[in-house]
Amino acid sequence: MSDMTKQFGVLVCVDGSSASDAAVAWGTREAIMRKLPITLMHAVQPVVVGWPEGQLYADMPEWQHDDAQHVIEQARKTLNAGLAGARAPETRTEVVYSGVVPALVEASKDAWMIVAGSQGLGALGRLLLGSVTTGLIHYAHCPVAVIHSSETAALDTNAPVLLGVDGSPASEAATALAFDEASRREVGLRALHVWSDVGVFPVLGMDWRDREREGREILAERLAGWQERYPDVHVERLLFCDKPSRWLLEESERAQLVVVGSRGRGGFPGMLLGSVSSAVAQSAKVPVLVVR
Structure with a gap:
């Protein structure tokens, strides 16, 4: 599989945050510029229950499923709002029920580029990279674009x-x-x-x-x-x-x-x-x- 035909194309991590919206907008422009598909992926961290100790829900609980669909819908709206008259790239969505960083790192094997939003402000008002973005920078198998929400539009x-x-x-x-x-x-x-x-x-x-x-x-x-x-x-x-x-x-x-x-x-x-x-x-x- 060549670099330009990887199944996910431009892979954008979405979580419903303002940084995620900025990542979708930037990733959309990149996909249009390169004539690649764009994949909006939301990873849902499995729920751990107390009994038996450390057991995970085998399937995604309904409330998490509803939240995930809301995140994907918001990302789609952000993508469409940023087209500015351009033809929309082929758009795919995917929700995975797995540890966030491992899931995205695994998906990066089949992506040409992965786009992630930075994670906002720390306790002292200083910009901090989130654990997901940091994990991708260190372990992703493709280029990683880090997008800051407040300045990208300008x-x-x-x-x-x-x-x-x-x-x-x-x-x-x-x-x-x-x-x-x-x-x-x-x-x-x-x-x-x-x-x-x-x-x-x-x-x-x-x-x-x-x-x-x-x-x-x-x-x-x-x-x-x-x-x-x-x-x-x-x-x-x-x-x-x-x-x-x-x-x-x-x-x-x-x-x-x-x-x-x-x-x-x-x-x-x-x-x-x-x-x-x-x-x-x-x-x-x-x-x-x-x-x-």
Whole structure:
């Protein structure tokens, strides 16, 4: 089964929240842009009863079934409201009675992309990723788009796509998808590489100019083939030192989408893109696409 014919197409996790509605709206645009089907999936956590100890209901209770149908209906309405005159993509719905993260991770094997809403505010008013979104970032088998509910509707569709480049295999996959996203959206691409994540004087005797030159070479090498494949995409290169997540978040304010790899070490030893991608997915105000 090829990547573009996977049965779920764009798979959107829905739960009835405002973040879920934002995920449906964004996922709908992605499905239309790529001419893929969209699947609205709601996972219902099985009910545990006290006797016998730890026993699960074998079937979904009626009240959970009713709630699930309400969630699916709301998601369908959100999808239709966001078409803006475009032809609706082939739309499927599915309700699964299983642990939420395991069910979605399993479904991601047959999805081209999975889209999830961030989970709102923590006790101190700070944006926090929910356990479901975090689980998908770490374990999904396809790219994961994390959508924040409050800012998505006001996205500048003329803004560029921002790509984090670190030289790892995950970063290479992210680069491929970022160029494709920019080309389909008819916008530019800003490729950002951080040549050191510990400052310009981390090691006694280290010549930071050599490291910076190496960073430029990594950026040039990773972009060369893709620029030839996508000549319509204007590329701007950004090179920084110190704290990749900080620069990605700062530059994300001028982007409509951030694309990062999920894991791997970068050009400088110790730069774990896994922690960077999690930080960016949690704090960016625009959609973040994490590519495994």
